[in-house]
Amino acid sequence: MDKPILDRVMPILCDPITGASLRKEEGQFISESGRFPIIRAVPRFVAGDDYVSSFSFEWNTHYRTQLDCFRSDRSSEEQFIKKTGFGPGDLRGKLVLDAGVGAGRYTDVVSRWGADVIGVDLSYAVEAAYKNFVDRPNVWIAQADIGALPFKPQSFDAIFSIGVLHHTPDTEAYFKKLVPLLKPGGSIAIWVYPKEGDYLIRNEWIRFVNKIPSHMFYAWCRWFVPWAQARLDRPLVGLVRRVFPFSTQGLGVENDILDTFDGYSPKYHGIHSPEEVEGWFHDMGLQQIRRPSDWKTCVRGIRSASHH
Amino acid sequence: MNTESRPGSVVIFGQVVLVSIYLLIVGLWLLIAGRIKAEGIGKIIRRPFRPTYAGELRDIRHDDGNCWIATLPCELLSDKDGASRLVVCEDDRLLGPAHCGHEDIREGGGGRFSHWGAQVYFSTRDNSDPRTNGRRYHVRELT
Numbered sequence: 165m166d167k168p169i170l171d172r173v174m175p176i177l178c179d180p181i182t183g184a185s186l187r188k189e190e191g192q193f194i195s196e197s198g199r200f201p202i203i204r205a206v207p208r209f210v211a212g213d214d215y216v217s218s219f220s221f222e223w224n225t226h227y228r229t230q231l232d233c234f235r236s237d238r239s240s241e242e243q244f245i246k247k248t249g250f251g252p253g254d255l256r257g258k259l260v261l262d263a264g265v266g267a268g269r270y271t272d273v274v275s276r277w278g279a280d281v282i283g284v285d286l287s288y289a290v291e292a293a294y295k296n297f298v299d300r301p302n303v304w305i306a307q308a309d310i311g312a313l314p315f316k317p318q319s320f321d322a323i324f325s326i327g328v329l330h331h332t333p334d335t336e337a338y339f340k341k342l343v344p345l346l347k348p349g350g351s352i353a354i355w356v357y358p359k360e361g362d363y364l365i366r367n368e369w370i371r372f373v374n375k376i377p378s379h380m381f382y383a384w385c386r387w388f389v390p391w392a393q394a395r396l397d398r399p400l401v402g403l404v405r406r407v408f409p410f411s412t413q414g415l416g417v418e419n420d421i422l423d424t425f426d427g428y429s430p431k432y433h434g435i436h437s438p439e440e441v442e443g444w445f446h447d448m449g450l451q452q453i454r455r456p457s458d459w460k461t462c463v464r465g466i467r468s469a470s471h472h
Numbered sequence: 473m474n475t476e477s478r479p480g481s482v483v484i485f486g487q488v489v490l491v492s493i494y495l496l497i498v499g500l501w502l503l504i505a506g507r508i509k510a511e512g513i514g515k516i517i518r519r520p521f522r523p524t525y526a527g528e529l530r531d532i533r534h535d536d537g538n539c540w541i542a543t544l545p546c547e548l549l550s551d552k553d554g555a556s557r558l559v560v561c562e563d564d565r566l567l568g569p570a571h572c573g574h575e576d577i578r579e580g581g582g583g584r585f586s587h588w589g590a591q592v593y594f595s596t597r598d599n600s601d602p603r604t605n606g607r608r609y610h611v612r613e614l615t
Contacts, residue, residue: 368507369502372498373498379479383479383484383488384487384488384491384495388488388492397555399512399516399549399555399557400516401555402512402549402553402555403510403512403513407499407508407510
């Protein structure tokens with residue numbers, strides 16, 4: 165049975181290549197120019213998980229680790245508010261795009277706030293997200309590429325993409341693909357890796373580490389992170405931590421294993437200055453550009469109401 | 473995605489060893505090539521070959537709020553190098569907690585301290601002036 169949100173999704177759906185409208189028919193979405201299957205209840209607008217197989221692995225392994233609804237805390241909600249500046253009142257009843265949904269940690273927050281949320285991801289994380297939100301009537305999940313999304317221009321009241329765009333081949337170009345999807349007056353908020361601290365160090369490692377098969381590096385993280393965390397006061401572990409920064413976020417060891425794997429396994433790992441990110445917002449004619457918190461590369465802006 | 477089938481413990485052990493060796497080689501290369509800086513590495517290598525340090529805190533000066541600063545030998549491993557093994561004593565009582573943020577020491581006091589670079593940032597147990605309260609302040613390195 166279709167979820168109620170589909171009534172809001174159908175009018176904005178289109179062929180990601182031609183822009184032709186789509187209709188739902190016999191387990192697939194069809195346009196005059198293409199067919200997009202629905203496999204295991206998730207619409208697929210891409211043929212596979214391309215360059216993001218590490219995310220397919222991690223989010224299907226840790227599909228509950230970071231979601232507040234399973235953790236019984238508000239850690240993701242607090243982080244979402246800090247990184248986007250959005251509060252519950254800003255998004256209630258709005259149509260919102262989560263660009264890079266993963267297992268759905270932020271879709272969980274925003275859908276509980278009362279927004280209708282479309283979550284897209286290039287990876288098979290969509291399997292995890294679908295499973296997490298199968299009973300939530302205001303969430304719709306699809307496998308799609310941020311570089312070629314199946315939505316018509318000016319479709320969304322708000323878009324957020326937290327910790328995702330730097331994992332695309334071109335952070336700036338993929339950000340700029342999102343902006344036209346905003347309705348005039350709509351808001352977009354992103355966070356990308358900053359060009360500082362541990363991110364600079366990981367940037368040196370990543371081209372070596374992402375060559376390791378995901379299951380092997382994950383097995384290593386499962387051993388290493390708890391081992392190192394139990395020895396944080398040892399000088400040698402302190403040195404290792406400076407050379408190979410691993411996660412100690414205080415959200416539990418499972419989160420830290422996941423976050424360490426996440427930090428070193430992706431194919432692409434863009435790092436950017438706050439000025440650079442703000443420049444992309446200016447380039448796209450966004451207004452009221454601001455950083456919602458002391459996370460320097462979190463930037464938010466509004467599409468001009470008179471934008472065409 | 474099938475995440476149900478798990479490899480056996482021997483296979484996992486083998487994977488962990490292989491990845492550890494690979495990462496060790498990559499890490500050494502990144503250090504030698506200067507792609508990653510690790511200023512404390514020399515101190516860590518020399519640590520087992522030098523005597524454990526112990527001494528009085530002298531030339532104590534006020535930082536801000538409840539925080540006081542004294543200078544220590546620069547060859548000691550500090551929190552800046554990864555993890556200090558220093559304890560600070562007020563007469564015969566240990567101060568703590570250690571590894572505190574400097575702002576936390578300035579505001580909270582109460583014995584908090586931090587060993588950072590060639591300095592120890594510390595507070596007294598009752599937030600009195602360590603130069604005039606008549607107590608003795610000394611440090612020693614844990615082995």
